[in-house]
Amino acid sequence: MKGVREVLESKILTYEQKVLALARLAEDSVHPLRMSDELKETMEKGIICDLNEGHAPYRPRYIVPDYPLFMAQGSAFLELSPPKTLDEALNNLLILYKHVPSITSFPVYIGNLDTLLEPFMSDESKDYESLKRFFIHIDRTITDSFCHGNVGPKATKAGQLILRVQRELETSIPNLTMKVNGDTPDSFVIDGINTALKTAKPSFANDEIFAPEFTGDYGIVSCYNGLPIGGGSYTLIRMNLAKLAQTTKNKKEFLDQALPMAAKLIIGYIDERIRYLVEESNFFESSFLVREHLINKDKFTAMLGVIGLAEAVNHFYDDGTLESHFGYNAEADDFGETIIETLDQLVKEHQSVYCLGTNQKILLHAQVGIDTDEGASPGCRIPIGEEPPMGTHLKQSARFHKYFPSGIGDVFRFDETVERNPEYMLDIIKGGFELGMRYFSAYGENADVVRITGYLVKRSEIEKLRQDQQVLRDTVALGMGADDNQHVLSRKLRK
Amino acid sequence: MKGCINNIIPFSAVDGVGNRMIVFFQGCNFKCLYCHNPETIPFYSVADYKDGMVMTPEMITEKAKEQMPFIRGVTLSGGECTANYDFLLATVKLLKQEKIHVLIDTNGFVEQSKLIELAKYADGFMLDIKAMDSGEHICLTGVSNDLVLASFETLLKMGKLTEVRTVVLGNLIDSRSTVDAVSKMIAAANPEVPYKLIRFRRHGVSEAGKDLEIPAESLIEELKQLALRNGVVTVITL
Numbered sequence A: 001m002k003g004v005r006e007v008l009e010s011k012i013l014t015y016e017q018k019v020l021a022l023a024r025l026a027e028d029s030v031h032p033l034r035m036s037d038e039l040k041e042t043m044e045k046g047i048i049c050d051l052n053e054g055h056a057p058y059r060p061r062y063i064v065p066d067y068p069l070f071m072a073q074g075s076a077f078l079e080l081s082p083p084k085t086l087d088e089a090l091n092n093l094l095i096l097y098k099h100v101p102s103i104t105s106f107p108v109y110i111g112n113l114d115t116l117l118e119p120f121m122s123d124e125s126k127d128y129e130s131l132k133r134f135f136i137h138i139d140r141t142i143t144d145s146f147c148h149g150n151v152g153p154k155a156t157k158a159g160q161l162i163l164r165v166q167r168e169l170e171t172s173i174p175n176l177t178m179k180v181n182g183d184t185p186d187s188f189v190i191d192g193i194n195t196a197l198k199t200a201k202p203s204f205a206n207d208e209i210f211a212p213e214f215t216g217d218y219g220i221v222s223c224y225n226g227l228p229i230g231g232g233s234y235t236l237i238r239m240n241l242a243k244l245a246q247t248t249k250n251k252k253e254f255l256d257q258a259l260p261m262a263a264k265l266i267i268g269y270i271d272e273r274i275r276y277l278v279e280e281s282n283f284f285e286s287s288f289l290v291r292e293h294l295i296n297k298d299k300f301t302a303m304l305g306v307i308g309l310a311e312a313v314n315h316f317y318d319d320g321t322l323e324s325h326f327g328y329n330a331e332a333d334d335f336g337e338t339i340i341e342t343l344d345q346l347v348k349e350h351q352s353v354y355c356l357g358t359n360q361k362i363l364l365h366a367q368v369g370i371d372t373d374e375g376a377s378p379g380c381r382i383p384i385g386e387e388p389p390m391g392t393h394l395k396q397s398a399r400f401h402k403y404f405p406s407g408i409g410d411v412f413r414f415d416e417t418v419e420r421n422p423e424y425m426l427d428i429i430k431g432g433f434e435l436g437m438r439y440f441s442a443y444g445e446n447a448d449v450v451r452i453t454g455y456l457v458k459r460s461e462i463e464k465l466r467q468d469q470q471v472l473r474d475t476v477a478l479g480m481g482a483d484d485n486q487h488v489l490s491r492k493l494r495k
Numbered sequence B: 001m002k003g004c005i006n007n008i009i010p011f012s013a014v015d016g017v018g019n020r021m022i023v024f025f026q027g028c029n030f031k032c033l034y035c036h037n038p039e040t041i042p043f044y045s046v047a048d049y050k051d052g053m054v055m056t057p058e059m060i061t062e063k064a065k066e067q068m069p070f071i072r073g074v075t076l077s078g079g080e081c082t083a084n085y086d087f088l089l090a091t092v093k094l095l096k097q098e099k100i101h102v103l104i105d106t107n108g109f110v111e112q113s114k115l116i117e118l119a120k121y122a123d124g125f126m127l128d129i130k131a132m133d134s135g136e137h138i139c140l141t142g143v144s145n146d147l148v149l150a151s152f153e154t155l156l157k158m159g160k161l162t163e164v165r166t167v168v169l170g171n172l173i174d175s176r177s178t179v180d181a182v183s184k185m186i187a188a189a190n191p192e193v194p195y196k197l198i199r200f201r202r203h204g205v206s207e208a209g210k211d212l213e214i215p216a217e218s219l220i221e222e223l224k225q226l227a228l229r230n231g232v233v234t235v236i237t238l
C-alpha cells in the first residue's frame, strides 16, 4: 500500500481515486481485529488473502439493496417519493446509488433493471434517450467496473432497450448479467448475445440453478457473485490453493491436513471480520438503508473464495506434459473436484452465526484473482494458454459450478464469424446450462470492451494507462496488471 | 466399414444455423477452380490415406456424441461426401439412430436413387448450384450440371432442401444469369428455401484458380436484390 504523500502527490490518480486511497490508509492505521499469529503467517505466505479489504470493516463488502422496495416506497432519508415516470425512477436510482456503500465505495449492484423499469415504459424513442442518459451517467460517475446490473429472466421492452443502449454506448460500466431460464425466449437471449459480442456484456446466469439456492431473490453482483437481495456479503476472503499445495508433499497431506487447517483459519478470519462489522462498527445501527429496510442483517452472508485450483492439482500431477494437467487428465480433474468437495464439506459443517441470509452457511466463491496474482488461475479455471477445445473445456468446467452459489464462470473470446450466427453461442450456452453450468461470459475478438477476469475494461483505456495517462475508471489499472501478469487478453480465440 | 475423413471441426459457427460439428470427407468428383480446400479433392484408399483420419461411422458418431449437448447437429461435408456413398449412408443412419440432426453439404453430383435413399434419413441438404449454363459449369468444375439440377428437383420434392448456394465470381462465369435463373427456380418451387450468395475469396484457392476475380461488393448486393425481386424470401450474402 502506498504512503499518504505518495497518494496525495500522485500525477496519475484522479482526485476521487486519491480520496478513496486515503480512506484506505486511514482504515489500515487501526487494528481492531483479533488475529492469531498462525493466521498472520498464513496470510504473509499468501495462502489466505483478504483482497485488501482493509483492517477495520465498517461496511459490508457487497450490498444488494432491495430496489423494488425502494421504487415502491421512495426514501424518507433521501426525501424521495415513489417515482411516477421513467425519468423520476431513473433519477431516484441515480441518487440512491451514491449512497450504497461497498468495498470499493461504489455500488456493486444496481438492480434488476428491466423488471424494475418496465412499469415506467411509455414512448419507446423517449424512453431510449432517457435510458441512454442514465447509462452514461453511471459510466461516468460510478467509475468502477464492479458495478453490476441484471436483466431477465423475463423478456421485456425495457430489457430490449437496455441492451440496445449497451450496443450503442459500448461502455465498460456497468457490468451486466442476463438471467436465463426455460421461459426466457431465445430471441431475448440472442439479443443479449449480439450485445455481448459487441461490448462484452451481458454475461448469462442460469436462473434455474441460482433461483432455488436463494429462494428466488438473488442478484448477480460485482464480478458474478450470486447474493441474496436485501442483503449481500459481509466479506470475501480467499484461499490460494496453489500456494497451499506447495507447502505439502503429497495429496494425502494436502487433503487431510493442510486444507482443513487452512479452512479453519480462513473461516475463523471471516467470522472475526463479520463480528467486528456487526458488533462493533455500528454499520447496521447507522445506515438508513437498514432503517428503510432496503437491506437487512438477516439477508447477509459471507464468501470464501478460492483461486489456483488448476495449479494446485498440477503440483501433484504435472510430469512435464500437457496431458498430465488439470483439464486434460481425468484423474487430475477428479482430484480437483475432490479438493473442492472437501472444502465445501468443511464450509458446510461450520455455522456462521450472522450469515442468516444463507442459513448460517458461508458460500464458496471461485475468485477471479487480483491484478498482482501470478501462478494461480482464477477459481477453478484452466490456465490461459492451456485451454482445451471448447466442448471439453465446458464439460470440465461445468462439474465445479454446483459448489459455488456465490459465483464461478469462464470467459470465452469469440471469433467475428460468430456475429453472423448468434445461435451458435445460444447452443453453447444452453448446452452448458443443461450440464449444470451456472454462468457464462463471452466477448468478441474485435470488441474494445473486454472482460478481464470478472470485470470489464476498455482496451483503449489500458493503452492510455500504459502511457501514464490519467484514466477515469479505477479498474483500468487492475486490467493492465491482469494482462501483464496473467495475459488475460491472450485468451484462446473460439470459432 | 471405414472412410477417409480429411478433418472434423467439433464446434463450427459457419456451417448452418447454430453450433454444428462438421465432418469433411476426403475426395470430390468436381475440380472447381475456386475450391477452398483443394487438398480434399483426391480420392485415396483407406490403406494409404495419410493426410487425415481413417474413421468408422461409429467413430464419427462417438465424436458427435462427445460434443453433446453443445451442438445442434452434424454437417457432413467434403470434398463431396456423397461420392463416398456407402460409408456416408452408414454414417447418416447411425447418427440418426442417436437422434442427431444431420445436414449434408453436397455439390449434387450423385445418382438420384442414392440421393433419395440418403434423403430418407438426413434432415436436410445444402446444395451448391455453381452455374446454370452447362458449358460454364464444365469450365468451372470439369463436369456438366445435369445431375445437379436433377438433385435440386429431387430434394425439393422430398422437402429436404435446406439451402441453395452459389459462389459469385467476378469473371469466367456470368454470375448474374446463374443467380437470376436459380432464384427463379427457387421462387417457383418453394420461395421459403434460403439462397446463399457467397462472394469468391482467394483464401485457400490453388494455382488453378489464380485468374479468377473477386467480384465487387456492389455486385453481391445487386444479385441479392435480384434474387429477392425474383421472389426468394431469404437471401443470405457472405
Ligand code: SF4
Binding pocket: B028, B029, B030, B031, B032, B034, B035, B036, B037, B038, B040, B041, B078, B079, B080, B107
Ligand atoms: S465441389 Fe466443393 S470440394 Fe469439390 S472441388 Fe468443388 S468446391 Fe472443392
